[in-house]
Each structure stands twice: as structure tokens, then as C-alpha cells.
Amino acid sequence: MKQHITQAFVKRIECDNQKSKQEYYDSEITGFILEVRSSGAKTYYLRTKGADGKRVAKKVGDAKVMDIKSARVKAIKLKRAIEESTDTMVILDGKNKKNTTLNNADDSCITLGAFYEDCYLPHVKKHIKSYETNISIFKNHLLPVYKNTPMDEISKASIMKLHSDMVVKKKLAPATANKVLIFLSSAFNIAIDLEIDGISENPAKSIKEYKLNNAKERYITKAEASRLLEAINDTEQNIHLKYIVPMLILTGARRGEVLKAKHEDFNLNQLTWTIPTTKNGKKRILPITPQLLELYKSIPKENTPYLFASPKTSKPYVTIYTSWNSARTKAGLQDVRMHDLRHSFASALVNSGRSLYEVQTLLGHSTSTMTQRYAHLSNESLMSAASCAGSLVG
Structure with missing residues (x-):
């Protein structure tokens, strides 16, 4: 079984009573193994293939004597030496084992x-x-x-x-x-x-990155949204596009989150949509608004767990670009990206007086950094509100 082998794990793990030994394959280094025996012995091994393609095994050390970091360093050096050498140390071919000699690894750093x-x-x-x-x-x-x-x-x-x-x-x-x-x-x-021999500094850490100015800000207006939806209704390339796009606008969800949505994720009693796994690896729960509820109920129910399944595969669409591009072109909105619908959702919230924290929560941003791009919208709203005082001196 695979396991992230740590010093604490090595110390506490014991062999099951019904077994003579157990092996744990490290999830960090391919072929690095901790063997635990019923006798209490714990040993590190390395299994890999030599340059000739034959399987090779080598004892790394006693886990009760050698700490995990030292074992990893030795395992990596052995792995490199075995895979680059034409000689084989221990060939595993089922029942037979053949011991031969392996050239000693040189002291050069790993490539x-x-x-x-x-x-x-x-x-x-x-x-x-x-x-x-x-x-x-x-x-x-x-x-x-x-x-x-x-x-x-x-x-x-x-x-x-x-x-x-x-x-x-x-x-x-x-x-x-x-x-x-x-x-x-x-x-x-x-x-x-991992304390790899010869590597004590990171030569890339202090190099300056290029400054990027790719935070494109495009928000669709109510009139543009109407044109887009009208064009989508006239498009026959994808039968689900007329539901997908309004759902993107109403929820601010990512394209992949909508395309992979399942009926089981919608709780119509509590009026919530649970997105199990988001971009940042966490689940997100969105409220089902009256408009979203009406949209959800209008989606044709088919023999599939997904809201929008391809008629060809019965699985989520890999891409809907062709039908989307056709619709936005027909609406005269070639510059509008599908991701801009998410921006427009955030814009509508901010301009309605909702806080950036609320926007961050609904969009599922893990930090406030991404949400700050919408701060200027709230400033514009405040400016408009403050300008009302001008009537006192006008």
C-alpha cells in the first residue's frame, strides 16, 4: 500500500498479527519501501529497474538505525545508480534471485x-x-x-x-x-x-518574474446579456447551452463546475447547490435563488447523474466552445469570454452594495487577493452615492 512515510509513521507502525510482514510504498519516491516484519524488524528497500529493463531490489538500511531523511537520500542515489548502470544488483524474476555487482555511484549530484x-x-x-x-x-x-x-x-x-x-x-x-x-x-x-546531497540553495528563488497585466475586465450589461441569451436560444449546436450560460450568469460558478454539476448536488429542500470539489480543492455551497430554481426545474431530466451530459457520451462535455463562439458572434459580443460571465456576476453584486467578503465567499476565492480586483467597482458606487451631496451646494 502507498503511504507518505514519515519518521513518526516508521516509529509507530507495527506488523499485523496475522501477517509475517507488510510493505509500505512511499508516495514521494517511486520504488522506496518500508518493510515491517512480525519480529519487529523494520527495513528500507528500493525496487526499480536497471538499464537492461530487469527488476532490481536493494536494501537501503535498518529503519531502527537510519532516519527517514537519510534513507531517502540514499534511496535516490541508489535509484540513479541502478537505473544508469548496465550491471544488476539483485534481479527479481519470480522465485529466482541472482546477485551480481553494481558499479558504485559517483558523488555527483542528482540530475x-x-x-x-x-x-x-x-x-x-x-x-x-x-x-x-x-x-x-x-x-x-x-x-x-x-x-x-x-x-x-x-x-x-x-x-x-x-x-x-x-x-x-x-x-x-x-x-x-x-x-x-x-x-x-x-x-x-x-x-x-528531502536533503538531497549537494543541494542546499535554490538558485531560482530570487529571480524576478515578469509583471503581468492580464487581469482583463469585461462585464456584460443587461442589454448585452439579453442579446446573448437571445442568440443562444437561436443556436442549435448544443441543446444545453441555453441552460448553461444563464446558470453561469446567475451563480458566478466556473465553467467546469457547471459542466460537471450533478443532480444529487442540488438540495431543493434547503435550496443549496453543493460544489464538491472546487479549483482550490475545497467544496463550496451556493444558495439556489428563485431564478436559479426556476432554471434548474426547466433543465430536461435525462438518464444520467449530470445536469448537462453530452448526448454522445452521457458524460460531461469536454468543451462547448464551438456553440458558445457561434452564439456570442451572432450577438455581436466576440470579445466576451465565458469567464467574463463570472466577472459580471461579481460586478452585479458589488454594484448592488454587497461586500467584497460576500463576493469572495460566493466566488469561492481562497484569499481576498483575487476578489480585490472588483474593489474599484465599489469605489465607483461610493463616488456616485457621495455625489448626491452635491445638490446641497449646486
Whole structure:
């Protein structure tokens, strides 16, 4: 079974009475194992594949003598040595085991490619919900440059050049270049936390990111909303679009939250919609307003748990862009993005006098930072209110 092996776990875990031994596979380092025996013995092992593709096992150390951090460091060095060596130490082929010699690992620091496979990838898959972006940045931008480079040889100057070249020479978006800094810095922090030999500093931590000005603010007016909904009703490409878009406007929910909504998440007695897992990994509960209730009841009920299931797959839509683009173009609103409906929801709340805290709660922002972008709207409302006093001296 998989387990995040900590020193506390090693100390308290005991073998079940009915078993002679149990193995716990570490969730951080692929192939790193804690074996616990009924005799009370606890041992760290490493299992991986050699360069010849054969399975290899190696004892790392006695868990009662070696602490977990030291065991991890040794396991990573052994893993790299085994996977890069043509010799095999212990070949596991079912019942037979063959002992041979493994070349001693040199003292060079682990390469970024090896660290990515052995440590970084298992870490992000466990701790980050949308880790596909991390993988994409590494595969497309970091590994092509640093895959075979020992991590202690990756310099600040080299990273700065990579960061600059992505924008200046490759003409990539500054936001993409910034992700390279963020993810590489995160990798070094993980390596430092694991006490990987040779890595004591993070060369990416003090490099300045590009300043971004991508907080586009587009709010639809009541007249634009009417035009958009009228165009959607005339669009036949997606039978659910005429329900999806009003739901986005009425709730301020994210597109993915609406597309994946299930009937079981709607409590019509308490008038609440529970979004089980949001972007920040937490559930969010939204009130079902009278207009939303009327909309919900009008959605055709089909033999599927989802509100909006594709007729082809009976599962949530992967994308609705084609039908959305057709409708917004027909309404003359080509510059309106689907995410702008969420902004418009927030704008309507703020301009109605609702507090930024209420907006933050309904939008599901984990911090107030994102919600602050709507602060200027409340200032405009206050200015309009304060201007009423002008009649006293006008």
C-alpha cells in the first residue's frame, strides 16, 4: 500500500498479527519501501529497474538505525545508480534471485531529469490537483535544457537566461516564462526538504518574474446579456447551452463546475447547490435563488447523474466552445469570454452594495487577493452615492 512515510509513521507502525510482514510504498519516491516484519524488524528497500529493463531490489538500511531523511537520500542515489548502470544488483524474476555487482555511484549530484522522475513527479501528483501544467512546463521547457544537468550545476545566471529567452527569442507569453521559474523553484525547494546531497540553495528563488497585466475586465450589461441569451436560444449546436450560460450568469460558478454539476448536488429542500470539489480543492455551497430554481426545474431530466451530459457520451462535455463562439458572434459580443460571465456576476453584486467578503465567499476565492480586483467597482458606487451631496451646494 502507498503511504507518505514519515519518521513518526516508521516509529509507530507495527506488523499485523496475522501477517509475517507488510510493505509500505512511499508516495514521494517511486520504488522506496518500508518493510515491517512480525519480529519487529523494520527495513528500507528500493525496487526499480536497471538499464537492461530487469527488476532490481536493494536494501537501503535498518529503519531502527537510519532516519527517514537519510534513507531517502540514499534511496535516490541508489535509484540513479541502478537505473544508469548496465550491471544488476539483485534481479527479481519470480522465485529466482541472482546477485551480481553494481558499479558504485559517483558523488555527483542528482540530475534534474532523475529528480523529476523520482521525486518531483510523485510529489505533484499527490499534492497538486491540476498537475498537468507542471508536467507540461517540465517536458516542454525545463527537461530539454536541464535533463542531464546535475542540479547543483544549474546556476542562477543560466535560469535567468532561459527565462529571458523564452519571451525575447521564442516569443512565448510572460506568464509561461514565469511558470518555468515557479516550478523550477518548487523543485529545488522539494530537493532541499528531502536533503538531497549537494543541494542546499535554490538558485531560482530570487529571480524576478515578469509583471503581468492580464487581469482583463469585461462585464456584460443587461442589454448585452439579453442579446446573448437571445442568440443562444437561436443556436442549435448544443441543446444545453441555453441552460448553461444563464446558470453561469446567475451563480458566478466556473465553467467546469457547471459542466460537471450533478443532480444529487442540488438540495431543493434547503435550496443549496453543493460544489464538491472546487479549483482550490475545497467544496463550496451556493444558495439556489428563485431564478436559479426556476432554471434548474426547466433543465430536461435525462438518464444520467449530470445536469448537462453530452448526448454522445452521457458524460460531461469536454468543451462547448464551438456553440458558445457561434452564439456570442451572432450577438455581436466576440470579445466576451465565458469567464467574463463570472466577472459580471461579481460586478452585479458589488454594484448592488454587497461586500467584497460576500463576493469572495460566493466566488469561492481562497484569499481576498483575487476578489480585490472588483474593489474599484465599489469605489465607483461610493463616488456616485457621495455625489448626491452635491445638490446641497449646486
